[in-house]
Amino acid sequence: MKPGKRLSQFIVFNLFGLISYLIVVILFIILGFIFIRGFSVISWSFLSAMPAEGMTGGGILPAIIGTGCLVVGSILFAFPVGVLSGIYMNEYLKENWFKKFIRMMTNNLAGIPSIVFGLFGMALFVNQLKFGDSILAGSLTLGLMVLPVIIRTTEESLKAVDTSLREGSYALGASKLYTIRRVVLPIAFPNIITGLILSVSRVSGETAPILFTVAAYFLPKLPSGIFDQVMALPYHLYVLTTSGTNIEESRPMAYGTALVLIVIVLIVNMIANAIRRSYRKKLKLR
């Protein structure tokens, strides 16, 4: 190689590296900024009290509980449907037009903007089915939104299970269902769980789908049933930032809320990564 060629390659690669690290820097700026500003706000009372003084004081308990409700509700819907769907796609359906169609629809569902989910949830769940602004309507809307994630991870995890294990089971006279239940699923499960965890992260952060299906602007009480409205962390952050009664004075509350959101996402991501890593190790053992 000519020295000039080598030098220009060296420069280009280092430039590329620099740009790549820039992205990491941006990530750390965002995280660091919110951590530093938000850390002083976080206290036990911030996490456990109702908002007060026109949302310039008090805490964010109802938003935390509300987001919790939505996470549980949407997962209760999306996880079984998603896993069953993934099983059907990978274990039962042959490569034909129907499977292609379903896969295309699933990918398309994944690509629909979250605000459109909000519109849809409002039209179907809130108005047509008359659930009203409720945990039920919000959970179903969010559940539909994360369904493709769960289906995809389930499919991928099942695909990763060696065919020879299925054959071994069939050769012993096991039925398809028995094979799936006793051989395939137990192996694929840890990986399926990572899909679930990532959906939790997504559900807890989404705002647009819940704007018109469940989120309450200000509701300093805890929900008592699935037809109640709730506050939610991401919407609360939005309200505090843009349309609170006193935006300047509720800024610290906003930093605190953002930090809580980020911490949830971080923890959830870490758990998912840990599971994935231990799963990979387990597979390598073979």
Place this chain on the structure above:
Amino acid sequence: MKRRMRKILEKITEGILFSSSTVTSLAVLLIILFLFREGLGIFTSTSVDRNNVLAVHSLNPVNELTTQQIGGIFNRDILYWDEVGGTHDSIILFTINEIGNYYNEEELGTDFEFLPQKIDELISHQPNMIAYFPNLYLAGNFHGKVLPHNKIGISEFFAGKSWYPTSEPAAQFGILTLILGTLWVTLGAILIALPIGLVTAIYIGEVAHPRMRSFFKPLIELLAGIPSVVYGFFGLVIIVPMIQKTFNLAVGETALAGSIVLAIMALPVIITIAEDAIRTTPVSLREASLALGASHWQTIIRVILPYSRSGIIAAFILGIGRAIGETMAVLMVTGNAAMIPTTFLEPVRTIPATIAAELGEAPYGGTHFKALFALGIILFIITFAFNTMVEFIRPRKSK
């Protein structure tokens, strides 16, 4: 007996699995159905509320007015009848609130029972008046001329430049500014995110040590996992003031702020998919190129990028799709002024932000409500088209 039970059980299980697998398709179909059911109504709605009427003197040569003209008249932009095809007389406005200027309470009756007659009388005496009042007060033997309710036309909707969904008497639903605003912000985001994303994908996929790869990957995933509202918040407290100071603007909430935030949000999508595509290049191709004496850099440019072209294009399209549909972050940082964008340093308003900001206040089933759903349809069609395109472009993963 037992065998039959098992057979039935297996059939039932398969049925449950099958129905689960149809949920996504069903959801897409339902989304289409409901969006269109609510949204298409915009083209049968009228810009003047059906519960109100616009009326003129019976001899006024003007027989109908467009939405724009009505808006102009009531904004006092149009002052003479000849501007809308009438005589050269100045237009006198009348809305129901102004009835007190013409008649006292006694004349109108205790329960306003004489109001319809009085309005009729008023219009009959004022040849140059245009009156806007509820249907309810339209007298049975009205002597004036009631102007027809115009339906909102397709061209009026798509090409109209004014978005005043709540203005009276004629709301204006021109979405051109919103479409252009969306495209503008997205264009900015893509101009920033594409080069950075591609370069990073090449670096991580080709140049960086595998150990660095496993350092980058989770961080990029994390970047993808941060909620959009947090990005919006970050943009609002950091990027917006920065832009305001740097360019010495009155407000920092600009298209540029939206583009930057969107670029950061689209990066993980672009990097992940482009990098996947780059890494699917067969080792043999790469080795052949290197064996011919090409440098690593030349191999990347001449062999790897062309080979993974379709995957990289798919990454770009998905990145654009993500940017177009993004709501909260954009809503929080772009200032949301509905005007046709000319620079990146002015506020713009996007389709998703409009829906998010206004749906809460739009009365259920009203024209405004329908218009917002129509915006939803447009958004849906754009993203659906993009995703379907990707389905055909993106190569199947070879495992």
Place this chain on the structure above:
Amino acid sequence: MPEYKVETQNFNLFYGDFQALKDINFHAEPNTITAFIGPSGCGKSTLLRVFNRMNDLIDGVKVTGKAFIDNMEVNDRSIRVDELRKQVGMVFQKPNPFPKSIFENVAFGLRVNGISDRHFIEERVVESIRKAALWDEVKDKLKKSAMELSGGQQQRLCIARTLAVEPSLILMDEPASALDPISTGKIEDLIFELKKSYTIIIVTHNMQQAGRVSDYTAFFYLGALIEWDKTIKIFTNPTNIQTQHYVTGKFG
């Protein structure tokens, strides 16, 4: 009419348009070992999978002609495929123990059959592991994961797993190809031992192995059964020139 354990009559098999087996007429007597040999893609593994209908798992497979086990036609509509597979054990090329304990691997086939008597299961598991000549190596760690065993041990575990369901016919698809020579020797000894109570068909690439363990050898080429005779005859004095070339290593 002689009683054959396994028989095919004018058997053809197609993957879509591709004919993988051409007019196969073959049989095996009880308590014999038959080796299927031939170059890759010659159809020997495909024929093996006919007998326990593992080809059902592949899309677009079509068969004509007949295949019998104990004079029972395997593709007959009255045959339940899971019942058939319980009678026909199969050992695969790559050891494929389930990621469960050693004990549970062997018990799997019993549980599939709905057997829940713990005492019975325990007895049968121990017996099967003994038969598979694995007992001394694993008797202290039955609860350990099967993944911790060596490749050869895993393969013998898979054989034990097969034996536990008490099949009468055992199909082996290159059972030693992924193993080291010592493990291979142990497997071959085991196969020879098993002949006493089972009929065995073994697919192999390894000429020496075919020569060592089998009573009969069938040579396949391009989907056709070229020659089939006593092993000694095939290896010393084959009739067909292709067979001769193959066993002497001129191609394949």
